[in-house]
Amino acid sequence: MILDTLENIEAYASLNPNFATAFAFLRDTDLAQLPIGKNEVDGDKVYAVGIKGPGRKPDEGLLETHDKYIDIQLVLRGVDTMGWKARKDLGPTTDASDPRNDVAFYGDKPDAWTVVKAGMFAIYFPEDAHLPMISDGELHKVVVKVAI
Secondary structure, three states: OEEEEHHHHHHHHHHOOOHHHHHHHHHHOOHHHOOEEEEEEEOEOEEEEEEEEEOEOHHHOOEEEOOOEEEEEEEEEOEEEEEEEEHHHOOOEOOOOEHHHOEEEEOOOOOEEEEEEOOEEEEEOOOEEEEOOEOOOEEEEEEEEEEO
């Protein structure tokens, strides 16, 4: 997991060959106007999901992991307190898991919580279970999915 501010995002470009495309999208797009839902950036290699809505309580969500994509979760408005746990420490997946949509859910509790404010991003790799959208208020964010 990586936590940083948008102004430093280029420092991570060498970690994945598709990060340059993802970072250019985040840098050059009016993200406040990005439509809610899935937005194509570079076919199946990089796409963005616009999200707006109320936050939830920690017990209203499940930790999730992805096998095919890395998540770059950028908060545009609000504060998202994201849970984290190492994938290697997780128990079994739940029935809500959907391999076709590259998501597995777990009933475990996070080992750590990270406060991600507007202008900050968190990058979650396949080895990182994460629990996003935890907030007392409204959230506006963009999740860029980057193929491994």
